[in-house]
């Protein structure tokens with residue numbers, strides 16, 4: 001088990017999980033992934049457990065930060081050292097994401113503060129995704145030369161219209177209203193309500209998951225937690241969303257340039273800062289994911305992540321991976337000056353993108369072959 005995950009089972013049958021790594025915004029390491037998987041499986045199979053809830057510890061105590069994703073500093077170090085645990089991490093984290101998406105009992109995620117990357121992976125599959133006025137939600141991976149994994153292709157591709165492409169390509173950070181509007185949250189609560197909600201979970205009286213769910217809905221309704229965005233909140237300018245309907249990255253860039261509004265200009269500036277190669281890959285990922293089951297999408301992600309860290313098809317070693325460079329710039333050297341290769345969106349060719357979608361494994365040997 002991990003000292004960075006606190007687990008408890010309340011007398012009324014609720015499994016409560018607290019991520020306790022506030023100094024790294026509860027970033028997930030392999031031990032945490034394993035602790036979560038083990039607890040969730042045990043509670044799934046325990047008939048006396050009726051629901052599960054998860055929160056993070058922030059710098060001032062419980063709540064305030066949910067999870068900033070996988071431990072990117074470990075990825076960097078492990079990739080350079082050829083550490084085999086990196087591959088285990090990918091497989092086990094995606095399997096955990098699948099477990100949460102298919103969990104047979106109410107899974108309640110308190111997504112207060114930062115919810116990014118792997119943090120979305122341990123919340124988006126839940127039955128109840130609770131956001132607050134402090135929520136900062138994103139799939140920011142193109143900023144580190146990666147792609148929105150942890151089932152990101154699955155849930156982004158299910159957002160309305162072309163919002164998923166917008167979120168995945170730009171890594172935009174959104175708040176509670178946008179999350180509600182785009183199907184990435186179920187309820188918005190005042191952050192001040194969360195401590196008493198956590199306590200209430202241990203007091204609701206229910207003898208089955210369905211009865212617990214009904215009692216929890218009644219509790220949230222009584223607390224006045226919203227299930228819709230504030231009227232009139234427009235989370236994304238229409239011309240920006242329309243641009244992301246273009247068939248390819250060149251078309252998106254052209255549409256943003258043609259729109260000429262402040263919102264379009266800002267979006268284009270952001271897009272040009274992201275990893276050009278991964279912007280192209282992510283557009284393909286999200287478009288392909290629309291027609292995929294969750295399990296197939298996760299298998300595609302497993303292929304993609306292998307190629308990101310082992311870009312042999314680009315004639316590069318792991319040390320020359322875009323992801324290693326992106327993490328170096330953001331979290332290791334912190335110079336925020338990634339040297340992307342290719343450097344411009346216009347220099348990426350289909351021949352660089354297509355190999356990402358070829359699996360390095362035959363189906364019978366795929367690391368996620370048993371995920372259904």
Ligand SMILES: CC(C)(COP(=O)([O-])OP(=O)(O)OC[C@H]1O[C@@H](n2cnc3c(N)ncnc32)[C@H](O)[C@@H]1OP(=O)(O)O)[C@@H](O)C(=O)NCCC(=O)NCCSC(=O)/C=C/C[N+](C)(C)C
Nearest residue numbers: 023024025027068069070071072073090114116117118140
């Ligand atoms: C914008 C962020 C989240 C917050 O910015 P801030 O300025 O409020 O806080 P700061 O950057 O100073 O962060 C505080 C410390 O936490 C460390 N940190 C933050 N995020 C991570 C992380 N994901 N892994 C490891 N450590 C993290 C940060 O280095 C600071 O530590 P020190 O004080 O310097 O010691 C900003 O932190 C940010 O942009 N973080 C990265 C967010 C991100 O890219 N998330 C996605 C990661 S990829 C992922 O989740 C995929 C996983 C799947 N798989 C494993 C299969 C690839």
